[in-house]
Amino acid sequence: MNSIYKSVPVRSSEITPKELFYSRRDFIKASGLIAGSAALAACAPSATEAPQKAGPDSGPIKTDELGDPANTYEEITNYNNYYEFSTNKEAVAPLSKDFQTSPWTVEVGGLVNKPQTFGVEDLIKKFTQEERIYRLRCVEAWSMVIPWNGFTLASLLKAVEPTSKAKYVHFVTLLDKKRMPGQGAQGYPWPYEEGLRLDEAMNDLAILATGVYGEPMLPANGAPIRLVVPWKYGFKSIKGIVKIELTEERPNTMWNTIATNEYGFYANVNPSVDHPRWSQASERRIGEFSRRATLPFNGYTEQVASLYEGMDLSLHF
Numbered sequence: 001m002n003s004i005y006k007s008v009p010v011r012s013s014e015i016t017p018k019e020l021f022y023s024r025r026d027f028i029k030a031s032g033l034i035a036g037s038a039a040l041a042a043c044a045p046s047a048t049e050a051p052q053k054a055g056p057d058s059g060p061i062k063t064d065e066l067g068d069p070a071n072t073y074e075e076i077t078n079y080n081n082y083y084e085f086s087t088n089k090e091a092v093a094p095l096s097k098d099f100q101t102s103p104w105t106v107e108v109g110g111l112v113n114k115p116q117t118f119g120v121e122d123l124i125k126k127f128t129q130e131e132r133i134y135r136l137r138c139v140e141a142w143s144m145v146i147p148w149n150g151f152t153l154a155s156l157l158k159a160v161e162p163t164s165k166a167k168y169v170h171f172v173t174l175l176d177k178k179r180m181p182g183q184g185a186q187g188y189p190w191p192y193e194e195g196l197r198l199d200e201a202m203n204d205l206a207i208l209a210t211g212v213y214g215e216p217m218l219p220a221n222g223a224p225i226r227l228v229v230p231w232k233y234g235f236k237s238i239k240g241i242v243k244i245e246l247t248e249e250r251p252n253t254m255w256n257t258i259a260t261n262e263y264g265f266y267a268n269v270n271p272s273v274d275h276p277r278w279s280q281a282s283e284r285r286i287g288e289f290s291r292r293a294t295l296p297f298n299g300y301t302e303q304v305a306s307l308y309e310g311m312d313l314s315l316h317f
């Protein structure tokens, strides 16, 4: 997780969306430049001239509630953190493309009255499906805007009825070295595991996602089912979930086990608490060329700040 300074090459896909293409051509015409690849590269969009982004269906541009355009489907599905496949963000998509995501079950148990194992299809049928356009802020100081499809984690938790003893929710990724070649890497306590406090898990922003841009989720994004908690650093949003367990004790999380002082349990996006090795004050939105300020709770303060009342946020990184 220390490759933040690695530059991301401009993909042809960042140039192809027609809205972007035409706006650049207009600029080229206006400035009297000759259209060509060098000229196109030279007038890369700035942060003030927000690039227009299109989805796989080239339908209307989707934006988040702050008005920021969603990243392209290309960007979202080809620049990924998924250490079970590779630590190289651009290698995840090719290495995971044939990963079998069906059949797939999620075991939901622990301190609940109604433990149950669900097929992913059943979850999609049973719970109200929604689109949520969320910012994803990686702890490595890059971000994207992603239109997810999924359902609230609260709806699933209510269905299994947590007992009064349940205080936390523990999530576990599939463990299968044959299918997830990155799990052969030494030094990681596989399987990937994550956790939330029960009240965080019940917050309406927390979803289990099964799709992106209205398409079934691809393996690179965590298919068939992954968590999305947009006010926390990206590593909390665990992919390829096979088990959800309600517990009384705070669960282990893989990144906290590896580096306790770098990746806390809470991991709420907080521009005023730096990572020990880099600043968290700003971020690079994938597809943009200048940095932007990181927002407290990744811009979701209104929805989540009450969860942390009375906590010293400067300590809970």
Ligand SMILES: Nc1nc2c(c(=O)[nH]1)N[C@H]1C(S)=C(S)[C@@H](COP(=O)(O)O)O[C@H]1N2
Pocket (backbone or CB within 6 Å): 076, 079, 080, 081, 082, 083, 084, 136, 137, 138, 139, 173, 192, 220, 221, 222, 233, 234, 235, 236, 237, 238, 239, 240
């Ligand atoms: N199982 C698992 N989940 C994971 C990861 C991982 O390596 N393994 N990486 C995390 C990190 S660091 C980030 S930033 C997000 C990236 O999600 P995306 O590739 O869909 O953008 O997934 C998170 N979930």
Ligand SMILES: [Mo]
Pocket (backbone or CB within 6 Å): 081, 137, 138, 139, 140, 233, 234, 235
């Ligand atoms: Mo991340």
